[in-house]
Amino acid sequence: MSAAQVLERRGEQGQGGERGASPGSQPTPPPRREKKTSFDVVIIGAGPAGYTAGIYCSRARRETLVLSGLLPGGQLVNTTEVENYPGFRNAIMGPDLMLDMRAQAERMGTAIVDDEVTNVDFARRPFRVMTASEEYTARAVIIATGASPRKLGVPGEGELAGKGVSYCATCDGPFFRGKEIVVVGGGDSAMEEATFLTKFASRVLLVHRRGELRASRIMQERAMADKKVEMALNTTVGAISGDGRVERVTLRDASGSERDVGAGGVFVAIGHEPNTALFRGQVELDARGYVVVRDGARTSVEGVFAAGDVHDHEYRQAITAAGFGCMAALSADRHLAASQ
Secondary structure, eight states: OOHHHHHHHHHHHHHHSSTTOOTTOOOOOOOOOOOOOEEEEEEEOOSHHHHHHHHHHHHTTOOEEEEOOSSTTGGGGGOSEEOSSTTOTTOEEHHHHHHHHHHHHHHTTOEEEOOOEEEEEOSSSSEEEEESSOEEEEEEEEEOOOEEEOOOOOTTTTTTBTTTEESOHHHHGGGGTTOEEEEEOOSHHHHHHHHHHTTTOSEEEEEOSSSSOOSOHHHHHHHHTSTTEEEEOSEEEEEEEOSSSOOEEEEEETTSOEEEEEOSEEEEOSOEEESOGGGBTTBOBOTTSOBOOBTTTBOSSTTEEEOSTTTOOSOOOHHHHHHHHHHHHHHHHHHHHHHO
């Protein structure tokens, strides 16, 4: 081949990448990779229950997707130190624990998409799970959307959440040794939290908006018998304030007059709302909206399972949620094996 022929061939390749390509044309892009939308298991929710379920399903060699929602990590992302989760000698920050769980699930092969589920269809097989941008199909689904504590909705509550404002005495009580604490609520949960917190607090002020408590008689008697517990009935919380941490609580009585009381912490115990609106008409819910489970993690729909606070209204701990996630994953794996 002559030098002129070599130069001519190089020019053709530079212009088009292939002999005979038209001048100015671009190289053909690689074929577009299709996004995977079909899985063995789709897990809705990414708290301790969802991530644990992902770890177990992926480890069982099931193609697994976790749809984490827009704020993945569950309630633990709003907590500071977690002292009662096994395996951490010096405690661990709640958000860090969730990041570690997420990384472990991904290492096992779990696909995680930070998108919010907008609709589900459990009447057809495979099941369909829809987000704002995609539709996924699954042979099994695990519901792990958790529950959210009811908020007071007063100034300072959101800003000081995790900085003295808490929704779980069992989780955070030990951080308030020797402090004066306000507990808000009038039901059994509030009585239980007030009584529990007397182990650590110097004083517990129980605030309830009505003139009578809603708690059972035995729970009321137990709280009132403790010398550290004081009552403020017909009273509401107007605001929570402090310089970076809870320092004061503004109380408002039935006449509308206000007073500030010093407090190192505020525990809100006015109930939880399960995050199950998405599943009404799809699986059986109880009167309070929690998913009804049988035989550990099975819902009313064969192939759909539930894990964590979305069905557990008694314990509501990270460790129990993780345990329920394990149970749901094992049940899902057995369901898939039996249906092959």
